[in-house]
Amino acid sequence: xxxxxxxxxxxxxxxxxxxxxxxxxxxxxxxxxxxxxxxxxxxxxxxxxxxxxxxxxxxxxxxxxxxxxxxxxxxxxxxxxxxxxxxxxxxxxxxxxxxxxxxxxxxxxxxxxxxxxxxxxxxxxxxxxxxxxxxxxxxxxxxxxxxxxxxxxxxxxxxxxxxxxxxxxxxxxxxxxxxxxxxxxxxxxxxxxxxxxxxxxxxxxxxxxxxxxxxxxxxxxxxxxxxxxxxxxxxxxxxxxxxxxxxxxxxxxxxxxxxxxxxxxxxxxxxxxxxxxxxxxxxxxxxxxxxxxxxxxxxxxxxxxxxxxxxxxxxxxxxxxxxxxxxxxxxxxxxxxxxxxxxxxxxxxxxxxxxxxxxxxxxxxxxxxxxxxxxxxxxxxxxxxxxxxxxxxxxxxxxxxxxxxxxxxxxxxxxxxxxxxxxxxxxxxxxxxxxxxxxxxxxxxxxxxxxxxxxxxxxxxxxxxxxxxxxxxxxxxxxxxxxxxxxxxxxxxxxxxxxxxxxxxxxxxxxxxxxxxxxxxxxxxxxxxxxxxxxxxxxxxxxx
Amino acid sequence: xxxxxxxxxxxxxxxxxxxxxxxxxxxxxxxxxxxxxxxxxxxxxxxxxxxxxxxxxxxxxxxxxxxxxxxxxxxxxxxxxxxxxxxxxxxxxxxxxxxxxxxxxxxxxxxxxxxxxxxxxxxxxxxxxxxxxxxxxxxxx
Numbered sequence: 001x002x003x004x005x006x007x008x009x010x011x012x013x014x015x016x017x018x019x020x021x022x023x024x025x026x027x028x029x030x031x032x033x034x035x036x037x038x039x040x041x042x043x044x045x046x047x048x049x050x051x052x053x054x055x056x057x058x059x060x061x062x063x064x065x066x067x068x069x070x071x072x073x074x075x076x077x078x079x080x081x082x083x084x085x086x087x088x089x090x091x092x093x094x095x096x097x098x099x100x101x102x103x104x105x106x107x108x109x110x111x112x113x114x115x116x117x118x119x120x121x122x123x124x125x126x127x128x129x130x131x132x133x134x135x136x137x138x139x140x141x142x143x144x145x146x147x148x149x150x151x152x153x154x155x156x157x158x159x160x161x162x163x164x165x166x167x168x169x170x171x172x173x174x175x176x177x178x179x180x181x182x183x184x185x186x187x188x189x190x191x192x193x194x195x196x197x198x199x200x201x202x203x204x205x206x207x208x209x210x211x212x213x214x215x216x217x218x219x220x221x222x223x224x225x226x227x228x229x230x231x232x233x234x235x236x237x238x239x240x241x242x243x244x245x246x247x248x249x250x251x252x253x254x255x256x257x258x259x260x261x262x263x264x265x266x267x268x269x270x271x272x273x274x275x276x277x278x279x280x281x282x283x284x285x286x287x288x289x290x291x292x293x294x295x296x297x298x299x300x301x302x303x304x305x306x307x308x309x310x311x312x313x314x315x316x317x318x319x320x321x322x323x324x325x326x327x328x329x330x331x332x333x334x335x336x337x338x339x340x341x342x343x344x345x346x347x348x349x350x351x352x353x354x355x356x357x358x359x360x361x362x363x364x365x366x367x368x369x370x371x372x373x374x375x376x377x378x379x380x381x382x383x384x385x386x387x388x389x390x391x392x393x394x395x396x397x398x399x400x401x402x403x404x405x406x407x408x409x410x411x412x413x414x415x416x417x418x419x420x421x422x423x424x425x426x427x428x429x430x431x432x433x434x435x436x437x438x439x440x441x442x443x444x445x446x447x448x449x450x451x452x453x454x455x456x457x458x459x460x461x462x463x464x465x466x467x468x469x470x471x472x473x474x475x476x477x478x479x480x481x482x483x484x485x486x487x488x489x490x491x492x493x494x495x496x497x498x499x500x501x502x503x504x505x506x507x508x509x510x511x512x513x514x515x516x517x518x519x520x521x522x523x524x525x526x527x528x529x530x531x532x533x534x535x536x537x538x539x540x541x542x543x544x
Numbered sequence: 545x546x547x548x549x550x551x552x553x554x555x556x557x558x559x560x561x562x563x564x565x566x567x568x569x570x571x572x573x574x575x576x577x578x579x580x581x582x583x584x585x586x587x588x589x590x591x592x593x594x595x596x597x598x599x600x601x602x603x604x605x606x607x608x609x610x611x612x613x614x615x616x617x618x619x620x621x622x623x624x625x626x627x628x629x630x631x632x633x634x635x636x637x638x639x640x641x642x643x644x645x646x647x648x649x650x651x652x653x654x655x656x657x658x659x660x661x662x663x664x665x666x667x668x669x670x671x672x673x674x675x676x677x678x679x680x681x682x683x684x685x
Contacts, residue, residue: 007667007679014665021660022634030654038605039634121605151669151679157641158614158672161607227670239611243580277618279671285680 001062001365002147002292004112011154012109015116019043020102027099042122042160044115045101049417052096054104055118060128060146060170061089061368063113065355068366070111072351078104083351085336085344087408087459088167089127089368090118094415116154121162123153123234129171129178130367133293134331134377136323140197142172142189144290145226148281152227159234163241163249166234167206179370179486181205181214182462184251185233192220199226203233204255204263207456211492212252215260217267225271227280232270236263295326296363296378302328303382313388315437319399321384330381332362334374334391335398335406339435342424343409344372353394361387370459370486371408371447373401402447403440404513405431408459412452412469413476419452421469421476422502426450429506434513443513445525449484462486464527465509466493478505482512482538483530494535497543511541549653550646552624557596577628584612591621598648601629610642617643617673633657637664643673 004012019039026036040046044055056071063071071091075083078100079093086092096104108114118125126146133141149168153159159166169178172189180186186202199221205214221229237251240258255263304327308314322331334354336344346354358366358376361383367375379387391397400406407430410416412423427450434440449463453470460466466481477499484493500508513526515538520529530538550556561577564586575596578584587594597616599609613625624646627639631649636658639647647653668676 005683007682011665011667011669011679018661018664025657035604035632035634121607154669155638155665156670157638157668158610159607160638161605161610161635163607235611239583239608243606243608273618277671281680282684284684288683 001064002059002143002289008151009109009112012112012114012116015043015114016102016105016109019105023098023102038120038161040101041120042117043101043105044118045096045098046119047417048094048415049413050415051094052098052101053415054093054096054101054115055086056091056093056108056113056115057118057125058089058091058113058368059150060126060132060143061130061370062128062132062143063366063368064364065359065366067111067113068351068355068358070107070113072348072355074104074107075348075351082345082347084342084411085346085368085372085374087370087372087410087457088125089130089370090125091368092411094411119165121164122160123156123162123166123168126150126153127167127169127178127183127370129173130369130375131177131322131331131377132172132367133295134324134326134329135173135175136325137175138171138173138325139191140172140189141290141293142170142187144286144293145187145189145223146170147289147292148286149226149230152230152281156234159231159238162234162238163243164246164251166237166251168230174488176486176488176490177369179459179462179490180488181490182207182459182486183214185230186214187226190220196222198222201229203267204252204260206250206252207459207461208250209247209454209456210250210253211456211461212256213490213492214252215255217260217264223286224280224283225275228274228277229267229271231274231279232267235270236266240266296365298326298329298378299380302380304328306381306384310385312392313385316388316397316399317384319401319403320397321379324378326378328381330379330384332376332379332384332387333369333401334376334396335400336373336396337400337406337431338395338398339405339431340428343407343427346374350394350396353390353396357387357390371402371406373406399437400440402445404434404443404446404448405440407431407448407450408463409450410452410458412450412458416452416457418455419469420454420471421452421478423450423452423458423469426467426469426478426502426505429502430509433506433510443516443526445527446513447486448509459486460484461492462490463493464525464530465512467505467509468495470499472499476502478502480505480508480512480542482535483527485527489527496535496539508542512538515541547649547652548646549649549658550624551640552645554624556646557624559596561596561598578609578612580606580608582612584615587616588619591616591619591623594621594623596624596626597621598626598628599644601627601631604630604632604635610638613639613643614673633661637661641668641672641674641676
């Protein structure tokens with residue numbers, strides 16, 4: 001994986017000192033909170049219901065054991081001994097003191113990490129396919145481009161006070177594991193007619209209160225021109241977007257108002273201009289970065305045999321491991337969704353264990369997923385049993401990848417100052433209702449996504465079953481949505497009808513799963529059945 | 545203009561700036577003011593007549609002015625570009641990088657804080673309107 005050189009390190013170190021000085025000015029009263037707020041947000045620091053929250057960037061979801069151990073160390077020393085993985089592959093601490101935030105950023109810098117541009121109206125930390133570099137179905141590793149774009153978009157002087165946040169994702173496989181078209185700007189590496197690799201580009205997507213699926217703005221963009229193209233997109237948006245209503249300032253709204261064709265025309269015009277400025281990074285810089293992502297030294301011909309005599313282990317292997325591009329290796333998914341747990345939460349002790357396992361069994365690589373789980377991308381099949389035993393002892397061997405209890409949930413009203421309703425207790429209730437393993441397997445792939453407000457951090461628009469918490473005359477109320485997808489078959493979920501209280505929405509969800517079991521045809525997932533039979537049978541079961 | 549800060553060697557231009565509309569209406573003015581939301585590209589045919597372009601920041605979070613300044617510099621404008629309005633010390637480094645070379649902030653700027661802010665980062669990742677060399681160039685010569 002990428003390592004900082006003297007320049008990267010100097011930039012991050014200078015950022016820490018800048019924020020230390022800004023924080024001191026704020027504490028001394030030389031700056032008001034209105035002035036300080038965008039500065040702390042660009043360093044990942046939010047003020048939540050009970051304390052400051054710090055969102056640490058995990059660029060394109062990749063980290064190593066040393067970094068994970070540092071995250072554990074910070075959790076112990078500055079927080080309450082745990083952290084929370086988010087739907088943007090980042091990690092959040094919930095109990096941070098403002099005066100300690102600069103020290104935490106300094107600690108992160110010692111392991112080549114930061115919290116730069118993880119919030120605020122800026123170009124956010126990029127997300128990517130969590131199986132990058134390991135997936136059997138990718139045409140190349142997308143992370144060198146993600147790292148190049150991380151650098152290109154860090155402290156961009158023109159695009160640091162944007163109308164709103166701007167989210168980028170990069171993948172290189174047919175299967176979309178990164179919710180690509182729910183991003184403002186999304187890249188899929190493809191081959192064109194003559195076999196050259198480049199980007200298929202999508203623009204104008206996003207969730208929030210106005211969900212829009214990104215449209216294909218360009219069928220093929222040569223690799224070498226990506227920064228010019230991105231800057232052209234950003235300039236069209238930055239100069240034309242409204243600034244009078246924060247809810248109408250995301251790029252998706254401008255694309256919608258101008259129309260896809262006109263937006264594309266303006267971008268192309270700006271793109272031709274940017275190409276003349278020669279701001280694109282040269283091939284030599286791409287090559288330098290790509291060298292860090294060279295495949296690890298996989299053994300040739302390790303045993304592909306797995307001893308399945310332990311049924312619990314066999315169950316875990318079948319559900320939690322995925323085909324690897326190298327023979328004899330597997331991709332391991334570590335569930336952060338134990339039945340009674342909080343989705344995405346991990347204790348400092350568990351972080352240390354994952355760090356140890358990564359170093360011992362996975363060429364020192366760990367990935368965070370947008371579904372709030374972890375991945376060890378390169379594990380020899382021969383090591384799976386030993387690894388599983390350690391995970392099992394640490395409470396990290398839950399079997400539920402993409403099943404009904406693998407629930408995405410935002411922090412909700414337990415933490416978040418924007419939330420209208422709690423998400424965590426609801427996720428726990430649903431998980432408890434469906435805890436039975438046979439029942440989960442019977443229901444098959446079923447992605448439940450819960451947001452505690454319309455900002456949609458819990459991706460409810462993209463849930464096979466989505467749940468949106470709202471405030472209804474002072475009480476928490478939950479709307480049920482069906483038919484969304486964040487995968488390559490992207491779709492937006494639709495509301496079933498009137499909302500429910502917490503227990504009521506669990507009942508309604510269960511009724512929806514019963515309709516699926518009744519109506520499904522062989523091989524159909526919940527989503528497939530919903531798409532075939534439509535909303536009516538579900539409505540009838542839920543409200544009839 | 546008590547708070548005027550300049551990063552140019554020439555004399556400050558003191559002709560009052562006119563609006564873009566007034567300028568385009570066949571004025572002989574040499575000084576124009578761009579409000580947030582106005583298209584700086586309208587000035588491109590007339591840049592050799594201009595000595596000062598003032599770009600207003602109604603709120604420091606409104607980042608449209610950064611693009612306006614860069615658009616003018618990219619078109620070859622060498623005259624003064626002045627940021628006026630809600631201009632604060634923590635935004636001035638990026639403004640300098642986008643081509644602003646004078647500032648007329650509504651509230652005075654602490655000079656020591658400004659000096660520290662402008663000298664904070666030894667390296668930058670990307671080309672802009674200043675002469676800072678991006679690190680990719682330092683890496684590869």
